[in-house]
Amino acid sequence: MNTHRIHRVAKLTGLSKDVIRVWERRFGLLKPTRGANRYRNYSDEDVALLRYLKEQLDAGGSIGELSKWGREELLSRARASAPRVSFVDNTFTRLLRELLSTLNPFNRVIFEKRLNGAVAVVPFEEALHGILLPLQEQVGQLWHENHIDVAIEHYVTKQIQQKIFSAMNQLPVAEFGAKVVVACPPGEEHDIAALTVAYRCRVRGCRVYYLGANVPVASLANLCGAVRPDLTIISFPLTLSNDKASELVQTLTREVIPTSPVAVGGHGALAMRDVFKRSHIEVLEDFAELDHKLDRLMRQSFSRA
Numbered sequence: 001m002n003t004h005r006i007h008r009v010a011k012l013t014g015l016s017k018d019v020i021r022v023w024e025r026r027f028g029l030l031k032p033t034r035g036a037n038r039y040r041n042y043s044d045e046d047v048a049l050l051r052y053l054k055e056q057l058d059a060g061g062s063i064g065e066l067s068k069w070g071r072e073e074l075l076s077r078a079r080a081s082a083p084r085v086s087f088v089d090n091t092f093t094r095l096l097r098e099l100l101s102t103l104n105p106f107n108r109v110i111f112e113k114r115l116n117g118a119v120a121v122v123p124f125e126e127a128l129h130g131i132l133l134p135l136q137e138q139v140g141q142l143w144h145e146n147h148i149d150v151a152i153e154h155y156v157t158k159q160i161q162q163k164i165f166s167a168m169n170q171l172p173v174a175e176f177g178a179k180v181v182v183a184c185p186p187g188e189e190h191d192i193a194a195l196t197v198a199y200r201c202r203v204r205g206c207r208v209y210y211l212g213a214n215v216p217v218a219s220l221a222n223l224c225g226a227v228r229p230d231l232t233i234i235s236f237p238l239t240l241s242n243d244k245a246s247e248l249v250q251t252l253t254r255e256v257i258p259t260s261p262v263a264v265g266g267h268g269a270l271a272m273r274d275v276f277k278r279s280h281i282e283v284l285e286d287f288a289e290l291d292h293k294l295d296r297l298m299r300q301s302f303s304r305a
């Protein structure tokens with residue numbers, strides 16, 4: 001079996017060295033040995049396990065949940081899924097690596113040529129989940145770890161948003177069907193998931209009011225009063241303290257719920273599930289559950305018409 005130093009593991013998996021170190025320390029899933037020079041040596045199994053974790057995270061999994069399975073279970077799942085690591089996955093991984101390498105030193109022309117070229121030749125849904133969302137996550141991660149300036153992060157984020165908006169603009173403007181408001185709560189700047197939710201609503205034919213990041217509850221309530229949506233969806237990537245979450249739930253209950261049912265989703269919403277459970281706010285586990293909900297709303301809206 002081969003062994004690899006950490007910089008090579010980073011290259012082989014598309015994960016940063018810092019992330020690999022943190023996962024090793026926090027979850028104990030990797031078993032590197034120490035060479036004579038004291039450097040850590042990772043096995044092929046470690047690389048396979050990290051690749052599997054990366055694949056699962058890109059598909060929407062969370063490292064906290066995945067790590068609970070433990071090393072042996074993860075390795076057997078990695079083996080079982082190996083034949084599914086397709087040509088496309090490898091191409092996406094390579095493309096992501098190429099895109100990230102244009103950020104430091106920054107080369108706008110190559111970045112945009114590569115990204116535009118890739119998004120143009122792949123069905124948009126595949127490009128969204130295979131390229132754009134993983135790119136957002138990795139670029140955000142690089143900023144969080146102080147590897148790139150926030151200006152570069154903002155530039156890439158705007159490029160990603162443009163792609164999603166432009167795909168939405170190619171869909172017909174819905175005149176009938178369920179009305180859905182999509183927003184992030186006050187103080188929430190992570191808006192790519194909300195935009196993805198809005199895209200999924202548009203694809204299903206809903207009339208979408210996409211409000212984006214950091215929306216004050218009073219403004220959300222005003223809009224809902226005027227529009228009377230069939231559903232208001234709020235994306236919570238951040239986890240609030242219990243007190244803040246309870247306060248927000250009370251305000252939503254008082255100001256928004258009288259004019260619109262509310263559903264929430266995102267890692268923060270799942271972490272604050274207990275607070276939401278005590279209210280009339282529905283927690284949507286994932287995009288699959290969101291899609292079911294939207295299909296139901298669309299059916300109801302057409303049977304009413």
Ligand code: B12
Nearest residue numbers: 060140141188189190191193235237238239265266267286
């Ligand atoms: C990109 C990013 C940023 C970008 C955001 C750019 C933008 N315009 O969106 C920038 C650099 C600006 C940023 C800033 C900050 N960030 Co940040 N960021 C990230 C990062 C790397 C990726 C998030 C992302 O966009 N992922 C891609 C999208 C598609 O996924 P997602 O948002 O996680 O949503 C998924 C699910 O939650 C779910 N989902 C979300 N909404 C909904 C809604 C419904 C209905 C459904 C069904 C599902 C769903 O679906 C998505 C796909 O699985 C994460 C770490 C990580 N690897 O996840 C940290 C992370 C989210 N950030 C974090 C923090 C703390 C911050 C800051 C507060 C840091 C600081 N000290 O200033 C700031 C300020 C943010 C603020 N006030 O909102 C923490 C949040 C911790 C927590 N649990 O509360 C994270 C987890 C990093 C960490 N490990 O600590 N960040």
